[in-house]
Amino acid sequence: MTAIEFNHKLQYLIPALEPFAYKLTKDTANAKDLIQETMLKAFSNKEKFMVGTNMKAWVFTIMRNTFLTNYQKNARQKTFIDTSDNLHFINSTSTKQENKAMGQFAMDDIQTAIENLDDTYSEPFMMYFRGFKYHEISDRLNIPIGTVKNRIFLARKELKEVLAVYADRY
Structure with a gap:
């Protein structure tokens, strides 16, 4: 499959990817970013696509994996390490002090x-x-x-x- 044919088939899948991207991100702007990142990864890895297999499933898998990777990266960025003697992982966004x-x-x-x-x-x-x-x-x-x-x-x-x-x- 030539690069032009691959690109054409990839562009044809964008309308099918939009609802899935929105379902994952629950935000229109983030969904568009996810689609763009998915298309970039799919096109840059076109040599890994096996002709005769389901391209739509391949691209959806790329999108899901991209979303999960970004989600895990964001979760790690919101966590910091306490360097005291206890060495705890603390979620910085949910800590609060309360008395009774x-x-x-x-x-x-x-x-x-x-x-x-x-x-x-x-x-x-x-x-x-x-x-x-x-x-x-x-x-x-x-x-x-x-x-x-x-x-x-x-x-x-x-x-x-x-x-x-x-x-x-x-």
Whole structure:
């Protein structure tokens, strides 16, 4: 196969590569870069392509391997080595220092919110929280099982509204 024929077949595959590149990168600009890098590698390694085999599969494999190589390289660049006596690998983007004060504030707010629930909602909710099944709660409180489910649902809904400030933290 001549270089011109190879190049023509390679160019014909670009529309098929675009969705796959976008699926891998989840970004249009990065997908275009990946396609360009894939085409460059395919053309520079055209002598490795065996005529009579599936060119599309060959190019898709190049793209996948290129993406994985770049992803691993980026992951390594975001990691640094701690040169202290412990010699840990630490991911520099996810380290943060926290004390238990925020957790204690949250627990206090949760306890207050539960205490402020109406007894008709808090009692079935707390029984369910402690591990009772719906039918057990129904038997102990002498109310229908549908009422138990409804009260637990309403208690959760009210707690969710009251504790909305913690939605992004936990």
